Amino acid sequence: MLYGNLPEVKLADDTVVKGVTVRVPNPPKSAVLRLPTSEEMLLKLESQKSIRRNIGRRKSQTEFIPDPKADMDLFNKIRLDKNGDEFDEYEAATAVSKLTYCEVIDSQETDAEYRVTLKTPFGEVVHTLAKPSEKDLFIYRRSVLSSTDLPHGQEELRYRTEPAIALYGTVAKKVEGYAEGIDKLDVPPHHKSAVIVELAQSSAEIDLAIDPNS
Numbered sequence: 001m002l003y004g005n006l007p008e009v010k011l012a013d014d015t016v017v018k019g020v021t022v023r024v025p026n027p028p029k030s031a032v033l034r035l036p037t038s039e040e041m042l043l044k045l046e047s048q049k050s051i052r053r054n055i056g057r058r059k060s061q062t063e064f065i066p067d068p069k070a071d072m073d074l075f076n077k078i079r080l081d082k083n084g085d086e087f088d089e090y091e092a093a094t095a096v097s098k099l100t101y102c103e104v105i106d107s108q109e110t111d112a113e114y115r116v117t118l119k120t121p122f123g124e125v126v127h128t129l130a131k132p133s134e135k136d137l138f139i140y141r142r143s144v145l146s147s148t149d150l151p152h153g154q155e156e157l158r159y160r161t162e163p164a165i166a167l168y169g170t171v172a173k174k175v176e177g178y179a180e181g182i183d184k185l186d187v188p189p190h191h192k193s194a195v196i197v198e199l200a201q202s203s204a205e206i207d208l209a210i211d212p213n214s
Contacts, residue, residue, distance in 0.1 A: 001122045001123055002122065002123070002177060002178060002179040002180075003120055003122040003123065003125050003177055003178045003179060003182070004035065004122070004178055004179030004181075004182050005122070005179040006018040006019055006020060006034065006035070007019075007020070009021060009032050009080075011032065011080065011081050011084075012081065012083065012084070013083075017032065017034075017080045018034070019032040019033055019034045019080045020032070020033055020034075020035075020099060020121070022095040022098050022099055024087075024091045024094050024095065029085040029087060029091060030084070030085060031075075031079055031081060031084055031085065031087060031095055032079070032080040032081040032084070033075075033078045033079055033080065033095065033099055034078050034080055035078070035099070035188075036074060036077070036078050036099075036100070036188075038186075038188060038189050040074055040077055040078065041074075041100070041188055041189050041190055042161060042189050043070070043073075043074070044067075044070050044071070044073075044074050044096075045159075045161045045189060045190060045193070046158075046161065047067040047069075047070035048064075048065075048067065048070075048158070048159065049064075049065050049067075049156055049157060049158045050062050050063060050064050050065060050156075050157045050158075051063050051065055051150070051154055051155070051156055051157070052154065052155040052157055053153060053154050053155075054153035054154070062157070066093065068089035068090070068092075068093060069089070071089060071092050071093035071096050071097075072089045072092045072093075074096055075087065075092035075093075075095060075096050076092075078096075078099075098121065099121060100188075100190055101119075101120065101121055102118045102119065102120050102190060102191055102194050103118065103119045103194070104116060104117070104118055104119075104194055104195070104197075104198045105117050105118070105119045105124070107198050107202055109202060112130070112131065113128055113129055113130055113131060113173065114128070114129045114131065114199055114202065115127070115128050115129075116129065116195045116198050116199065118191060118194060118195065120191075122177075123177060124177055125175065125176065125177035125178055125191065126175070126176040126177055127172065127174075127175055127184075127187075127191075127195045128172075128173045128174040128175070128176075129168075129171045129172055129173060129195070129199060130170075130171045130172075130173055131171070131203075132167060132170065132171050132199065132203065136167055136170055136171070137167075137200060137203055139163070139167075140163045140164070140166075140167045140196070140200060141200065143160060143162075143163045144159060144160055144163045144164060145157060145158070145159060145160065146158045146160055159193075161189055161192075161193050164189075164192055164193040164196040164197070165189055165192050165193070167196050167199075168184075168187070168192040168195060168196050169185070171199070172184040172187075172192075175187055
């Protein structure tokens with residue numbers, strides 16, 4: 001199935017909608033969800049943060065802080081069977097996570113471009129990217145992470161999605177595996193972000209073919 005091609009689902013009132021039935025196992029529940037819009041997904045991404053704690057001896061620990069309210073808000077917006085099983089915030093977070101899951105499973109580099117493959121609930125999608133300039137990478141790395149000092153040796157870290165989206169718009173050449181009507185500009189922001197994180201990491205790797213004495 002191409003990403004974005006939603007099957008038809010009949011609801012309890014016989015209404016037919018295009019959505020995905022997402023289930024949680026215990027207690028057994030299901031909900032019919034549509035895909036979030038880019039604006040809705042951005043609101044969720046902007047809520048994500050981590051806390052880094054200084055634990056001494058120049059060591060630190062970083063903990064991802066979930067935001068149940070953001071998950072529940074998104075779940076309620078994209079739910080199509082409004083009178084279905086009642087979900088609590090943890091079940092809503094699980095449902096949203098299943099629907100929006102994406103993971104880099106392959107990255108290949110040629111002389112001129114990168115091809116990054118993501119695994120999604122709908123199958124694999126492939127992004128072909130031009131190689132970024134050093135200036136583009138510098139701007140992305142400088143702006144992608146925001147840091148706020150907190151009391152007791154703690155630091156709040158937020159990953160900013162806008163720099164990733166901006167860089168993606170600069171380097172994206174072609175996408176595959178998406179439904180008709182979804183071009184490189186319409187790719188979901190969490191896909192763009194995952195692709196750019198991989199691109200930036202790959203660009204930072206040392207070329208072992210370089211002569212260290214040159």
